[in-house]
Amino acid sequence: MLSGECSSTSRLLDPLCGRRRLVVSAMTLPCTFYCSLWFLLLLGAGSLLLLVHLQDLSDTLQQQQNPGAVLVVAPGWPVQKEQSSDSAALVGFDLGGVFPGALRFEMSSAPILPSPGPGQPLAFQRSAHKASSTSENQQAKSPRPTPCDVHSVEDRQLQGMAQTQASRRRLLREVCAKYQPGATERPVSRRQVSRVYVEDRSSLLYCEVPKAGCSNWKRVLMVLGGSANSTRSIAHDDAHYANQLRRLDGYDQEGVAERLCSHTKLLFVREPFERLVSAFRDKFESPNSYYHPVFGRPIISRYRANASRYALRTGAGVTFREFVQYLLDVRRPVGMDIHWEPVSQLCSPCLLRYDFIGRFESLKEEANFLLRSIGAPSNLTFPDFKDRNPKAERTSSTIAQRYFQQLNSTERQRAYDFYYMDYLMFNYPKPYKDLY
Structure with a gap:
């Protein structure tokens, strides 16, 4: 029985004895193992601190080697603008002051960053995640990530166009105040709005100035009004004679007055001598x-000596000098025509006070600016095709000068006097230095 008790007791003590043996063996491990472990831990911590220091040093050296480089802090994602009192304010130019119902464009007033030099990329300043042992001075050197507001090219263009419009309207008011004082206080007659086309859906009033993009403007108005889906699908004769557009003189007095107050009044002009030559060529x-028998025959009969029977019968072959003689004659054998009538008479700018004054010389750019401003469909842009005499070169200043060389200095001066108010109102320079 004692032997059985001893055997059971030995079984209980064996695990305890095994644990004591493990502890004793662990205590007898060599000291070099612990030294190696502590050395590896210290080496890892030192390497981490050295890496952080070298990263800051490389950023500093890069900035010193590239003094012209722009340092832009890459903000975290998602980006949120800080609403602080010293943040860049938004400078807006309200096109409602340009014309009724216009959109308001806003631009940031933050300065424009300089572009890097050729082959020099933008330098991004990295904010390293530093260990807790980094000093407070090193943390202070790291700039805080902030969004960088930059003027876009589109913003600058919009601002430039708005300023141009304000300048053109101001000049027109000054000229009208000097040469036609009190014009805005006079009643509007039907004749004075007979060339103004109405598009009520977009609240537009457009004064037709022939040879200044009027055919394409009529196409645009037809698309805006819903009578056509595309400007390309509208033929030249349909744009002018399909009766899809209503003119302002077709409304009663109340309707005319209401639209003159509520609609955007639009006018596009062209350098007068170029417009005159363009009309003559066309x-x-x-x-x-129409123009050969109605205008050509009386012009040839009046201003050409020894005209042939063919010319007198057909009216074909009118020269530019004969045409100018007719234009300047106070006793013209045939009346005025809208294709060469001065804009100052055709569209009554002193009376109607146009909201937008565009120029043919930058027609597409300014027309598209207007369309975007009134909220026109994004797929509607101003067309630039030429469907009448498409093979003929567009009349330029060089071509216009070639035609005016056929006149003597007195005839050029009288032609300039004929269009003097157009030159003055719309700020076109004198086409010849000897003009006064």
């Missing part, structure tokens, strides 16, 4: 079943 140098 109506007299190309076959025309």
Whole structure:
């Protein structure tokens, strides 16, 4: 029985004895193992601190080697603008002051950052995650990530166009105040709005100035009004004679007054001498079943000595000098025509006070600016195709000068006097230095 008790007791004590043996063996491990472990831990911590220091040093050296580089802090994601009192304010130019119902464009007033030099990329300043042992001075050197507001090219263009419009309207008011004082207080007659087309859906009033993009403007108005889906699908004769557009003189007095107050009044002009030459080339140098017999025959009969029977019968072959003689004659054998009538008379700018004054010389750019401003469909842009005499070169200043060389200095001066108010109102320079 004692042997059984001893055996059971030995079984209980064996695990305890095994644990004591493990502890004793662990205590007898060599000291070099612990030394190696502590050495590895210290080496890892030192390497981490050295890496952080070298990273800051590389950023500093890069900035010193590239003094012209722009340092932009890459903000975290998502980006949120800080609403602080010293943040860059938004400078807005309200196109409602340009014309009724216009959109308001806003631009940031933050300065424009300089561009890097050729082959020099933008330098991004990295904010390293530093260990807790980094000093407070090193943390202070790291700039805080903030969004960088930059003027876009579109913003600058919008601001420039708005300023241009304000300048053109101001000049027109000054000229009108000097030469036609009190014009805005006079009643508006039907004749004075007979060339103004109405598009009520977009609240537009457009005064037609022939040879200054009027055909394409009528196409745009038809698309805005819903009578056509595309400007490309509208033929030249349909744009002018399909009766899809209503003119302002077709309304009663109350309707005229209401639209003059509520709608955007639009006018596009062109350098007067170029417009005159363009009209002459279109109506007299190309076959025309209306202008040759109606204008050509009386012009040839009045201003050409020894005219042939063919010329007198057809009215074909009018020269530019004969055409100018007719234009300047106070006793014209045939009346005025809208294609060469001065804009100052055709559209009554002193009376109607146009909200937008565009120029043919930058027609597409300014027309698209207006369309975007009134909220036109994004797929509607101003067309630039030429469907009448498409093979003929567009009349330029060089071509216009070639035609005016056929006149003597007195005739050029008288032609300039004829369009003097157009030159003055719309700030076109004198086409010749000897003009006064």
